[in-house]
Amino acid sequence: MVTGTDGTDFTHRQRIAAQYQISAQNKSRLKYCIFFHYLLFFAMLAKLSSDILDRLDIFVLEIEELQIPKPLWWEYIWCCSLLMSFLGLAAIRKNKISTMKNYMIGIAVLGIIPVIYAFVYYLPQVWYYASTGNTDGVTLWQVCIY
Structure with a gap:
């Protein structure tokens, strides 16, 4: 114990304001969401790899044997939503509201609207x-009937 105190002076120490705690918590949540967006992007990229390689005139027998269906336009548009994650990460780092608004608009247009279209389509x-x-x-796709 420190001399000159009885240990009850902790109530007078500085505390982090609630809005800053909430801000840090939301930034952490957004980073997790962006991380999972990257994971979904790589899964979608694996699905699109057959079409991308066909467009580049590259033939890989193992991929062709999978008979992956041709992708729809919404899948490519959704993949473009990954670019918005850089805006989101920059907004977190710099605490810029305008950048965060642009990120939210971009995710809505390039991420959510194509998924809603796919939902309605299927x-x-x-x-x-x-x-x-x-x-x-x-x-x-790849139906196994036993």
């Missing part, structure tokens, strides 16, 4: 399969 097939259990007219 919903009739999912509904048909869920209600009938029949796979006729449903887009399937």
Whole structure:
């Protein structure tokens, strides 16, 4: 124990204001979201690799044997949303509200709208399969029937 104190002076020490604690917590959450966005991007890139290699006129037999379906336009647009993550990370680092607004707009346009489009695009097939259990007219990939 320090001489000259009885140990009760801790109540007078400085504390971090609540808004700064909340800000740090939200920045940490956003970093996790951006990290998972990168993971999803690499998964999508693996799906798009067949089409990308075809466009570059590169033939890889192992990838061609997978018979990956041709990608839709929303998948490429969603992949462009990864560029917005750099804005988000810069906004976190510099505490810039305008950069964060641009990040949110970019994620909405390039990330959320294409996913909503995909949801609407595939919903009739999912509904048909869920209600009938029949796979006729449903887009399937690598189906194994035992």
